[in-house]
Structure formats: C-alpha cells, structure tokens
Amino acid sequence: MQLSLFSLPQQDNFSFDIFNIPDTKKAEKLRELAAQMQSIIDQKKNPAIGNQRATHRRKTIAQGIIQEGIELETIQSWIKAIAQMWEVGNIPPVLRGFYQKSQVEALYRISQRKNTPQDIQAIFNEENYQSWLKSLSRAGLHTASEIVSAIEEIQQIVKPEEIDTTKQQLNKLELEIIGMKSGDFFSTPESVCQRLIELADIQPNWRILEPNAGSGSIASCITNYPNVQLEVVEINPTLRQLLELKGFNLVGKNFLEFNPNHLYNACIMNPPFCEIEEHIYHAWKLICRKGILISIVPESVFFNRKYKVFKEWLYSRNTYDEKLEKEAFLQSNNPTGVATRIIKIIKP
Incomplete structure (x- = not known):
C-alpha cells in the first residue's frame, strides 16, 4: 500500500x-x-x-x-x-x-x-x-x-x-566630580599623563605609587604597562569609590599619614598644590635607591620666595624640570589656568 x-x-x-x-x-x-x-x-x-x-x-x-x-x-x-x-x-x-x-x-x-x-x-x-x-x-x-x-x-x-x-x-560619579572644588582636585589631562609616564621610563616588575590618585587619570596610563604593581592612595570618599569601581588597588587614604612596609621604584603624582612641599617630601621617603619621583608642581615654586627652601632642596638633588603649556590644565575636568611644571628626581 x-x-x-x-x-x-x-x-x-x-x-x-x-x-x-x-x-x-x-x-x-x-x-x-x-x-x-x-x-x-x-x-x-x-x-x-x-x-x-x-x-x-x-x-x-x-x-x-x-x-x-x-x-x-x-x-x-x-x-x-x-x-x-x-x-x-x-x-x-x-x-x-x-x-x-x-x-x-x-x-x-x-x-x-x-x-x-x-x-x-x-x-x-x-x-x-x-x-x-x-x-x-x-x-x-x-x-x-x-x-x-x-x-x-x-x-x-x-x-x-x-x-x-x-x-x-x-x-554617575564621573559627572559628580566635574567642577569638584573640594580638596584642591584638578584631574590630570591625558596629554600631561602621557608625558609623566614617558619621563618615568617604567620598567617591568616595578612597584609604583600614585599617592593622590583622584579619578585615576595617571593610574589608568600606568596600567597600560604590563608586569607592574600599582598602588594608589586617595582621601576623598567620592574619588575613592570611583577608583574602586575602576579596579585600582587602594592602599591608603591620607597620603601624609601613609607609611607602608615597603618602598617603591617610582612615585608618579599630581599632589594638591596647597600642600605641595609636604607631599613631595613624604613621597621622597617612600621611594627606593635609584627610584624615581615625578610630580606636577605649580610654576610659583620656582619664583615665589615662600618656596625658597623647597626650591633649594629640589636643586640640591639635580631635579629635572619641564614647563608645561600655559593652558595645559584647561583640558581638565576641573579646568584651571594655573601655570605648571613637571619635576623628575632620581634618588641616589
């Protein structure tokens, strides 16, 4: 059928x-x-x-x-x-x-x-x-x-x-920090971050500290280098939350009270200018021999009489300094027209 x-x-x-x-x-x-x-x-x-x-x-x-x-x-x-x-x-x-x-x-x-x-x-x-x-x-x-x-x-x-x-x-947090006035916070523009990193000449297996990490601008550039151990410090609660969400290794709050049990190969920073001397002196203590300290500083360090002792301290350590463009920080999320330089010191 x-x-x-x-x-x-x-x-x-x-x-x-x-x-x-x-x-x-x-x-x-x-x-x-x-x-x-x-x-x-x-x-x-x-x-x-x-x-x-x-x-x-x-x-x-x-x-x-x-x-x-x-x-x-x-x-x-x-x-x-x-x-x-x-x-x-x-x-x-x-x-x-x-x-x-x-x-x-x-x-x-x-x-x-x-x-x-x-x-x-x-x-x-x-x-x-x-x-x-x-x-x-x-x-x-x-x-x-x-x-x-x-x-x-x-x-x-x-x-x-x-x-x-x-x-x-x-x-949400990135928007909150736009125009933030507390804590002398001026995020570092990308072009300035790149120059800081170039001057650092980062090597594999380095332990690096970013002591005033802010929103993570400098730290983000550092993470582009493989095989480095990056640690960050930040005191502002909103900025700390931002850094945690971005996955950074937060190891301290108030940098001036930060005393780790190890030293760093490099300290790369954009410290609050209102405490510029204290932050750089403290960072100097935390880097090892042959270690590098790189920081943004206000131009006034080099001509204002109140920084006379600090300027002598810098020059006594063969500090390299480099002027940034006059409007470098107008590209920041918190723009400012303050003239700035980068300094680089190698610890003997």
Whole structure:
C-alpha cells in the first residue's frame, strides 16, 4: 500500500516546530543591527559637552545624554539576546517577529514603565504609547499578556540585575566630580599623563605609587604597562569609590599619614598644590635607591620666595624640570589656568 504525507500515522508526542531550528541568518542580521548601534552608544556615553568647561547646566545635559547611551546599550543587549535564541534554536513564539531596533526599543521602553498585564492593558487607550504599540503589533504582539511574556523571555537571558551597573555608577560619579572644588582636585589631562609616564621610563616588575590618585587619570596610563604593581592612595570618599569601581588597588587614604612596609621604584603624582612641599617630601621617603619621583608642581615654586627652601632642596638633588603649556590644565575636568611644571628626581 502506498502512503501519502497526509496518511502518515499520528504520534501522540510528535511535534515539529520550524522556529526551533537554529537560524544563523536571522541571528547574524540581528547582531549586525546591534553592532550598528555601537557608535551612537559610544558618542552618548562620552558626550562632547562633558569635555567642555564644567558648569551645572552642562553637567545636567551630559548626564541626560549618558543615560540615553546606557539605555541604548541595554536595548542593544536585548537585540543580542534574541539573536542568541535564533542561533541556538530556542526562539519562543512571542519573539519570532522581532527584526527591527524600533520593535525591541518599544518593548524595552514599556518594560521600564509598566510591569503587569493590567498596567500594560491600560496603555492601549493612551495616545502617548500608540507608536510603541504599533511597533510591537508589527512584531506580532497584540495583547498585554503577549507583551509581558516577551519581556519575561528576554529577561531570562538578560536579567535586569545582571546588566552592568558598574558602568552606570562610573558615569554617575564621573559627572559628580566635574567642577569638584573640594580638596584642591584638578584631574590630570591625558596629554600631561602621557608625558609623566614617558619621563618615568617604567620598567617591568616595578612597584609604583600614585599617592593622590583622584579619578585615576595617571593610574589608568600606568596600567597600560604590563608586569607592574600599582598602588594608589586617595582621601576623598567620592574619588575613592570611583577608583574602586575602576579596579585600582587602594592602599591608603591620607597620603601624609601613609607609611607602608615597603618602598617603591617610582612615585608618579599630581599632589594638591596647597600642600605641595609636604607631599613631595613624604613621597621622597617612600621611594627606593635609584627610584624615581615625578610630580606636577605649580610654576610659583620656582619664583615665589615662600618656596625658597623647597626650591633649594629640589636643586640640591639635580631635579629635572619641564614647563608645561600655559593652558595645559584647561583640558581638565576641573579646568584651571594655573601655570605648571613637571619635576623628575632620581634618588641616589
């Protein structure tokens, strides 16, 4: 007897779902969509206005732009999650119609405002939500329960508590320190950091101290060198929190009270100018023979009479000094027009 496809015997547990077969083409298209978002995310998380002279208005605007970047990054992670489902072949029915960024963004925006089927049902008659609901309708979601189900499916892969909150905290703190006036804090511009590091001539296996680490500008440059042991000190609580989030090895708070049980091959610093002498004298005690002390100092050290003894101390140790550009620190997050130099001393 000849059997047709329509006369095959039925099996109680037999099922065949073409959507639960891996589809690498759909996965690749979604990943391309996610990748296209990266440049916009980067721009928003590092807004140009954040690099301008700090004002309350600019800080507020920058904070809003950065928050937009963080939200876009989460939407990007949702797109990647759907791509992963297609790739492994476990895409649930409520997510099979998503193929545009606007659809995923609509789902994310609603998830941030409404949590239950009842909440979502209520927005079907609200004008402000109609564009999002139309996007979700094109993705095949027509009811509140379907929308809730789609959100839950994505969050099984991208759990809200697993989204990188460290970046969000860092961005928040970075904005807080713009214009910070306490503690004589002026973050070191990148070009100045690079020059400090060049003069240090860092060698492998060195133990290095950054005694007034601030927001980590100098320390970040030091970490580009492999096989060095970097330790940092910072007294300001907000800046300490920032340094901890960035993963630096905080070993002390008040540098003038810091007395480790070992010496350093190099001390690279931008100390508070109000205590410039005390900080440099103390740093000198903490470096080993042939060790290097490199510091930014105000130009006034070399012509103001109150620094006469300190200047003699520097010259008695064959100190190298190098003038920085007049406007070097106008590029700082906390800009200042104070003229500065770099000094370098090698301990005999």
